[in-house]
Amino acid sequence: MTEQQIIIEFKELESDSNFISEKVEEFSQRYAKKFIAVKDRQVVAVGDNFEMLIEEVKQKGINPSQVLVQYIPAKDEIILY
Amino acid sequence: MRFNLEIRKIDGSIRIILPLFSRQPRSFGRIELVIDTGAPKTILSAGDAIRLNIPFTNFESATPLTGLGKGKTPVLLIKDFTFSLHNSDEKLSNLSMPILIADVPRIRNEGQEKLNNATRIPTLIGMDFLENNNFDLFIGLNKNIAYLEKVE
Numbered sequence: 001m002t003e004q005q006i007i008i009e010f011k012e013l014e015s016d017s018n019f020i021s022e023k024v025e026e027f028s029q030r031y032a033k034k035f036i037a038v039k040d041r042q043v044v045a046v047g048d049n050f051e052m053l054i055e056e057v058k059q060k061g062i063n064p065s066q067v068l069v070q071y072i073p074a075k076d077e078i079i080l081y
Numbered sequence: 082m083r084f085n086l087e088i089r090k091i092d093g094s095i096r097i098i099l100p101l102f103s104r105q106p107r108s109f110g111r112i113e114l115v116i117d118t119g120a121p122k123t124i125l126s127a128g129d130a131i132r133l134n135i136p137f138t139n140f141e142s143a144t145p146l147t148g149l150g151k152g153k154t155p156v157l158l159i160k161d162f163t164f165s166l167h168n169s170d171e172k173l174s175n176l177s178m179p180i181l182i183a184d185v186p187r188i189r190n191e192g193q194e195k196l197n198n199a200t201r202i203p204t205l206i207g208m209d210f211l212e213n214n215n216f217d218l219f220i221g222l223n224k225n226i227a228y229l230e231k232v233e
Contacts, residue, residue, distance in 0.1 A: 001109060003173055006102055010167040013100045013111040014087075021089040028091065035200075050128050050200035064132040065103075065110025071201045078094060081117055081148070081205055 009066075015041060016068045024072075032074045037067040083169045084216075086116065086227035097220060097227050099206060104163045104175070108133040112164075112204055116218065120207035122146075124156065127183035127199040137186050146181070152191075154199065155184040174231070178213045 001009075019041040020027070027036060027043075035053040037045040044062060047053030050071075054064050073079055087098040097116040103109060110133045112125075124146070125135070137157060145153035163177040189196050211218055216229040 001104075006104075006165055006173060007167065007171070009102055009111060010100065010165075010173075013102065013113075014167070016111075017087050017098065017100050017113055021087055024089060024091050049197050050131065051196075054131060063110075065108070065134070067132070068111060068113055069128055069132065071203075073091060073094075079201060081115070081120065081202060 012040065012066075013068070020068060020070050024070075027070070027072050028075070031072040033072065033077070035069055035071050037062075037064075037069050039067045082174070082231040082233070084166050084174075084229040084231070085169055086220075086229065087113075088220075088222070088225060088227050095222065096203075099229065100167065102165045102167075103133055104165055105133070105135070105159070108135050114204045114206045114210075117205040117207060118218070120205050121209060122207040123178070123180045123210045124205045124207065125159075125162070125180055125182040126202050126204040127185050127188060127196065128202075129204045130182050130185055131200070135182060135185075137182075137184060140182070142184065143181055155187040156181040157184045158182075169228070176214055178210065 016038045035047045035050050036043050037053055037057050045053050045056040057064050057067055089096045099114045101112045101114055112129050140157035140159055143156050143158040145155050147153050160179050161177045162180040165173045165175050188199050215232045220227045
């Protein structure tokens with residue numbers, strides 16, 4: 001992969017990352033306690049657990065390494081690391 | 082040299098996020114890392130390890146991690162994880178450093194619930210990331226800006 005291709009990957013990654021941040025309140029309403037996969041500023045898959053989500057991503061012909069995955073916590077759920 | 086960070090608020094919890102591109106052989110891909118100044122070590126999450134198809138058998142076990150909750154989390158050590166960052170001048174910085182990764186096969190052996198819980202935890206940037214790469218971290222929540230600055 002060339003430097004130019006990686007810069008393009010970064011632009012897509014940053015765009016999808018911004019998309020999640022912009023839409024996170026909406027996602028909290030629609031997808032609480034679910035995993036979502038985002039690519040090209042679209043939610044391309046939703047799953048009750050991570051592995052189901054990745055299976056759905058693969059079934060759609062998308063390489064899992066090219067999606068961003070976000071777990072959407074429930075309203076009363078705070079995740080500490 | 083400056084690397085912009087994303088400030089994301091999910092249900093009242095603020096996360097500071099760094100976009101990164103993994104250049105590990107056969108494990109190229111996009112990752113979002115959450116800055117965790119309470120973590121001494123950088124840890125590639127179970128979810129990102131699965132998504133990037135990390136070859137778990139290629140790496141040695143490291144001391145399991147103790148955190149919140151019951152038990153310990155088994156981890157592996159990647160001695161020189163290679164990755165790129167995208168700076169605010171639209172250029173790439175290629176870096177490498179040792180990181181821990183969640184040992185997904187061993188976590189899976191401990192049961193599906195343990196794996197489900199592990200995959201809710203994102204990849205975390207620990208203090209070693211800042212120290213090893215000479216980064217200063219700036220967060221201005223009131224101005225809605227956050228970035229890493231590399232000290233040359």
